[in-house]
Amino acid sequence: MLGWVKGRAVDVAYLRQLFGRVEFVRTVNRYGFVSVQRFYLYAEDGLPRQRVSIWIDEGQLRIAYEQTLRARYSCRYNPPQGRIEEVSDPTLYTTSFASNQIELIELDDKPWQKVQQRSARL
Numbered sequence: 037m038l039g040w041v042k043g044r045a046v047d048v049a050y051l052r053q054l055f056g057r058v059e060f061v062r063t064v065n066r067y068g069f070v071s072v073q074r075f076y077l078y079a080e081d082g083l084p085r086q087r088v089s090i091w092i093d094e095g096q097l098r099i100a101y102e103q104t105l106r107a108r109y110s111c112r113y114n115p116p117q118g119r120i121e122e123v124s125d126p127t128l129y130t131t132s133f134a135s136n137q138i139e140l141i142e143l144d145d146k147p148w149q150k151v152q153q154r155s156a157r158l
Contacts, residue, residue: 058113060090069152070099073120078128078150080106097123104131109151126150 062070068081072090079088079099088101097111097120110125128150 058092058118060092061087062090063087072097074154074156075120075123076152076154077109077123078107078126080131092120101131105129106131107150123151123153 060072062072064070064079064083064086066084068078068083069076070079070088070090077090077097077099080101083101083106086101088099088106091098091100092111092113095110095112097109097113098105099107099109106129108127108129109123111120112122113119114121
């Protein structure tokens with residue numbers, strides 16, 4: 037229908053810069069956390085040694101496994117420096133990837149820290 041219209045190839049890096057979306061791939065550790073820059077973020081304890089996708093877009097950081105959203109955090113991202121400055125307000129989603137291990141101590145939201153910040157390296 038529009039065979040007469042010719043397009044041009046656009047570099048993927050240019051599109052990411054243009055649309056402001058940042059993507060990482062990380063491996064979940066045995067405790068269910070992923071390391072992103074200076075933060076440990078809870079993804080899912082039922083996914084040890086699995087690779088998850090992490091997207092930062094419009095003040096939200098999202099963690100997904102096999103296109104299934106696992107967790108969402110509010111974040112402040114500094115594009116010129118390429119740094120995450122702050123992560124807060126975790127929202128975890130129930131999926132079929134949860135661990136089959138029975139919890140010895142059931143943790144509620146108060147004592148369970150889902151975001152941990154590492155100290156800055158000198």
